[in-house]
Amino acid sequence: MASSLSPPPVLWAQRRNLIYLNVALEDCKDPKITVEKDKLYFRGKGGPDQKEHEVTLELLKEIKPDESKYSVKSRGTEFVLIKSEEGFWPRLLKGDKKFHWLKTDFEKWKDEDDSEDEVGGGGADFEEMMRQMGGLGGGAPGGLDDLEDEKDSDDENIPDLE
Numbered sequence: 001m002a003s004s005l006s007p008p009p010v011l012w013a014q015r016r017n018l019i020y021l022n023v024a025l026e027d028c029k030d031p032k033i034t035v036e037k038d039k040l041y042f043r044g045k046g047g048p049d050q051k052e053h054e055v056t057l058e059l060l061k062e063i064k065p066d067e068s069k070y071s072v073k074s075r076g077t078e079f080v081l082i083k084s085e086e087g088f089w090p091r092l093l094k095g096d097k098k099f100h101w102l103k104t105d106f107e108k109w110k111d112e113d114d115s116e117d118e119v120g121g122g123g124a125d126f127e128e129m130m131r132q133m134g135g136l137g138g139g140a141p142g143g144l145d146d147l148e149d150e151k152d153s154d155d156e157n158i159p160d161l162e
Contacts (some may be wrong), residue, residue, distance in 0.1 A: 005043070008023050008024060008046075008101065009023075010024070010055065012092050017065065018081060019079075020108045021092050023055070025046040025047055026047055026076065029045070029046070035079075038061075041055075043055075057093060059081075061095060064082040118149070
C-alpha cells in the first residue's frame with residue numbers, strides 16, 4: 001500500500017460466503033481494477049476535485065476472482081467478492097493495522113450469529129443480489145407507491161379551529 005496517491009474511502013461488510021466492498025469514489029470513469037485470489041487493486045480519478053486515488057487491499061483470506069463481480073456506479077464502485085471458504089473473517093486485511101479510509105458498512109453488515117432469514121438480512125440468493133446491484137427498480141409490490149393508497153385509523157378529518 002505504499003503509493004504516493006491517497007487511497008479512496010472503502011466500506012466493507014461480509015456474509016458467511018461473500019464480502020461486500022464499496023470503493024466510495026464518486027464519478028470515477030474507467031478505473032483500473034484487478035481482482036486476484038488474495039488482493040484487490042483499484043486506481044481511478046474521481047470525487048469533487050477529480051483527484052487520482054489508488055489502493056491495494058491484501059485480503060486476510062482467499063476469494064474466488066472468477067466468481068466475484070463489480071459494478072462501477074456514479075456513487076462508487078461496488079464489489080461482491082466470493083470467499084474461497086465459507087466463514088466469517090475477523091477483519092478484511094492481512095495486517096491488523098487500522099486505516100482511516102477503511103470503514104465498516106453497517107447498513108450491509110451481518111454478524112456471524114445473526115439468522116439468515118431476518119427481514120432485510122440478505123438471505124436472498126446470489127443471482128438476486130447481483131440483479132439488485134444493477135440499480136434500484138421502481139414500482140415493486142409492497143413499495144412506497146402502495147403506501148400512498150392505504151388509510152390509517154388516524155386519517156379522519158380534524159374539526160375546524162374556532
